[in-house]
Amino acid sequence: MSIAVTAASGRLGHAVLAHLGGLHPPADTVAVVRDPARLRTTGVDVRRADYASVADMTVALRGVHTVVMISAPVVSGTDRVALHRNVMAAAREAGVSRLVFSSIASESDESTLYFPTQQINRDTEAVLRSSGLAWTVLRNALYLDLDIVHIFAAGAEGAVYSNPGGDGRASYLTIDELAYATAKVAVTGGHEGKTYNLTGDCVSQAELVRQANEVFGFAVRYEPMSDEASIERFMRLMPHRGMDVARMLTGCFQAMRKGHFDLPSHFEAAAGRPPKSLRAMLEDCRARRR
Numbered sequence: 709m710s711i712a713v714t715a716a717s718g719r720l721g722h723a724v725l726a727h728l729g730g731l732h733p734p735a736d737t738v739a740v741v742r743d744p745a746r747l748r749t750t751g752v753d754v755r756r757a758d759y760a761s762v763a764d765m766t767v768a769l770r771g772v773h774t775v776v777m778i779s780a781p782v783v784s785g786t787d788r789v790a791l792h793r794n795v796m797a798a799a800r801e802a803g804v805s806r807l808v809f810s811s812i813a814s815e816s817d818e819s820t821l822y823f824p825t826q827q828i829n830r831d832t833e834a835v836l837r838s839s840g841l842a843w844t845v846l847r848n849a850l851y852l853d854l855d856i857v858h859i860f861a862a863g864a865e866g867a868v869y870s871n872p873g874g875d876g877r878a879s880y881l882t883i884d885e886l887a888y889a890t891a892k893v894a895v896t897g898g899h900e901g902k903t904y905n906l907t908g909d910c911v912s913q914a915e916l917v918r919q920a921n922e923v924f925g926f927a928v929r930y931e932p933m934s935d936e937a938s939i940e941r942f943m944r945l946m947p948h949r950g951m952d953v954a955r956m957l958t959g960c961f962q963a964m965r966k967g968h969f970d971l972p973s974h975f976e977a978a979a980g981r982p983p984k985s986l987r988a989m990l991e992d993c994r995a996r997r998r
């Protein structure tokens with residue numbers, strides 16, 4: 709039974725392939741990428757396809773039983789639902805039985821700048837549910853790995869970590885934890901028609917910083933920041949990503965402030981074990997940095 713991972717050259721894709729390595733024969737694992745040179749995983753069947761091409765994706769998915777479709781990244785001017793629809797159309801055409809979609813865990817509303825991003829994922833889920841494919845939706849928590857980078861920068865630059873999250877609580881998981889649950893769902897039966905929040909401990913920004921300080925030996929202080937200052941800062945730090953991404957990332961903290969990431973976890977139902985604690989994942993991050 710062949711399992712394919714699309715967008716396999718990204719952070720999540722690589723991590724899913726790594727976990728599949730221990731759960732599924734590499735010869736029956738397909739990595740679908742736009743550019744094989746960007747794939748670091750070896751021993752798997754590498755096929756080339758862009759989400760923009762139904763024809764190429766159909767060829768890439770021939771003979772595959774289960775597809776793990778990793779959501780396309782936010783790129784200004786890109787219709788991500790159309791890209792995801794292409795992958796589903798190709799999966800149907802290629803005779804794929806099941807599609808597992810990596811979505812996002814949030815219950816935001818139109819009052820936040822995060823809502824459009826959430827809606828793209830919900831619209832994709834709706835297309836998938838009526839696609840005729842057997843489906844599983846995995847709603848991923850926020851990546852701990854990304855925020856840890858900023859806390860590290862704060863540790864080095866003056867000990868203040870600032871964003872608009874305020875007192876809102878959110879669940880963070882490492883990409884590795886999300887990938888473990890994704891790989892387990894891909895290789896295990898009984899998940900058809902299920903929507904799982906892949907979430908864990910819910911913490912405030914101050915609590916996240918407190919635990920990071922303990923694990924990394926920092927003395928970082930959390931301070932809330934206005935939404936306007938956050939957009940300006942993201943534009944300064946990553947001008948190449950553009951205003952859409954600066955607004956989306958700021959919207960993420962708006963949604964956090966409003967409790968839209970404080971959700972029940974279905975991680976254990978998906979992965980067969982509870983998620984790691986925040987403390988344990990921070991220790992994993994420390995071990996990886998050594």
Ligand SMILES: NC(=O)c1ccc[n+]([C@@H]2O[C@H](COP(=O)([O-])OP(=O)(O)OC[C@H]3O[C@@H](n4cnc5c(N)ncnc54)[C@H](OP(=O)(O)O)[C@@H]3O)[C@@H](O)[C@H]2O)c1
Nearest residue numbers: 715717718719720721742746758759779780781849850851
């Ligand atoms: N939960 C969270 O906190 C969080 C955070 C960030 C992102 N996300 C979402 O989760 C997804 C996976 O995260 P990630 O960290 O793995 O992202 P990533 O490292 O940026 O990787 C994105 C992947 O998408 C591929 N890709 C981009 N456009 C494509 C297209 N048109 N057709 C086929 N593949 C395409 C890229 O291929 P190339 O290598 O060829 O560029 C790459 O493999 C993201 O795309 C985003 O939707 C979630």
